[in-house]
Amino acid sequence: MMSEEQIKNLEIQFEERIARDEKIEPKDWMPEKYRKTHLRQMSQHAHSEIIGMLPEGNWITRAPSLRRKVALLAKVQDEAGHGLYLYSACETLGTSRDELYEQLHSGKAKYSSIFNYPTVSWADMGAIGWLVDGAAIINQVPLCNTSYGPYARAMVRVCKEESFHQRQGYEIMIKLANGTPEQKEMAQDALNRWWWPSLMMLGPTDAESIHTAQSMKWKLKRKSNDDLRQQFIDQTVPQAELIGLTIPDADLKWNEERGSYDFGEIDWNEFWQVVKGYGPCNKERMNARVGAWERGEWVRDAAMAHAEKKQKQKQAV
Amino acid sequence: MSTKNWPLWEVFVRSKNGLEHRHFGSLHAADAEMALENARDVYTRRNEGISIWVVESKDITASNPENNGELFEPAQDKIYRHPTFYDLPDEVKHM
Numbered sequence: 001m002m003s004e005e006q007i008k009n010l011e012i013q014f015e016e017r018i019a020r021d022e023k024i025e026p027k028d029w030m031p032e033k034y035r036k037t038h039l040r041q042m043s044q045h046a047h048s049e050i051i052g053m054l055p056e057g058n059w060i061t062r063a064p065s066l067r068r069k070v071a072l073l074a075k076v077q078d079e080a081g082h083g084l085y086l087y088s089a090c091e092t093l094g095t096s097r098d099e100l101y102e103q104l105h106s107g108k109a110k111y112s113s114i115f116n117y118p119t120v121s122w123a124d125m126g127a128i129g130w131l132v133d134g135a136a137i138i139n140q141v142p143l144c145n146t147s148y149g150p151y152a153r154a155m156v157r158v159c160k161e162e163s164f165h166q167r168q169g170y171e172i173m174i175k176l177a178n179g180t181p182e183q184k185e186m187a188q189d190a191l192n193r194w195w196w197p198s199l200m201m202l203g204p205t206d207a208e209s210i211h212t213a214q215s216m217k218w219k220l221k222r223k224s225n226d227d228l229r230q231q232f233i234d235q236t237v238p239q240a241e242l243i244g245l246t247i248p249d250a251d252l253k254w255n256e257e258r259g260s261y262d263f264g265e266i267d268w269n270e271f272w273q274v275v276k277g278y279g280p281c282n283k284e285r286m287n288a289r290v291g292a293w294e295r296g297e298w299v300r301d302a303a304m305a306h307a308e309k310k311q312k313q314k315q316a317v
Numbered sequence: 318m319s320t321k322n323w324p325l326w327e328v329f330v331r332s333k334n335g336l337e338h339r340h341f342g343s344l345h346a347a348d349a350e351m352a353l354e355n356a357r358d359v360y361t362r363r364n365e366g367i368s369i370w371v372v373e374s375k376d377i378t379a380s381n382p383e384n385n386g387e388l389f390e391p392a393q394d395k396i397y398r399h400p401t402f403y404d405l406p407d408e409v410k411h412m
Contacts, residue, residue: 028382074362081359088343091325097345098322154342161363300347304321307348 023149026092039093046086047104047111053079055119071168078161085154092150105290114201116279123190129169131198138232142222177243192248200271202229233261325374326352330366
């Protein structure tokens, strides 16, 4: 057992290492709070990738062409992969995969609230790739430099793969926006429904964000939520204009002085309602996820039994 | 509840001939064969590799960072193991 003073010393050394931009690896000593904060953020991220497959999975069988279908299939497969990279990173901090699943399935762990919105038309596949993945990339690129080695390495891979996700989404929007009036209306409708949830996805305002200061110090966060949100808006508005779609915000206006767009009030009440479980699809998502896990149990057991049998046969020879 | 969980495997990938296998990450699988198949899907979806090794994580013995002092510090003051330690006249261009 270490004395309080010893722990204090280790903490000082630890903070110095991070300040020098050194990476922390799984077996290194770390403050309990660092471990917990990372587990929370990385597992939340992993769960979001896994649940994030569901809204898009909804449209794979109904994709309008083979080109769109292979792309969507590949994107959803990537999301499964991203979930797996991140679960592995969580496991390096000593929480087993089964515990992580249990936390998701019991509702103890959260995932990104954006996935609790329904995907009602094909245009939603465009809007999700363009906006949701666009916002995700803005959030994730700074994480490639985070202090925890396994998380940073997972994020490098995730970011590399994700740029195709956004491009395929935007391409869907371009096609629809240049199509028949009905198709253009579909694209506009999807933008109308996904715009505000995408802004919320970048997290509560800085004033409300309880974890920001500590996470900045640990480089688990490199930019504040409001800065990321502004970056997302500034980057996305011209992309909407380019294809003739209108951002659903009457207060959106270029601010010459700031060199950024001013934008309207975000309905944070809606955000917290969805986070607390009262979004349009929270129940549906959890039922789908838990159902898939339970229905797959016999397969997991059979694979294990088969592996053990083969092992025994090998030993008997 | 499942009786037994799939064990954890570490995945090493050679990205092309001439390069060594490098640690890519880990995954769960019932046996080595499944670990190879899963590694192909999880880590080589974009031509990242031409050869994969998998090894069960529990079979890896790792050094403990707490022993880094005794393990690695002795090398720090042995500068005579590096070519720059030796003085040569400027006329000798390549050695």
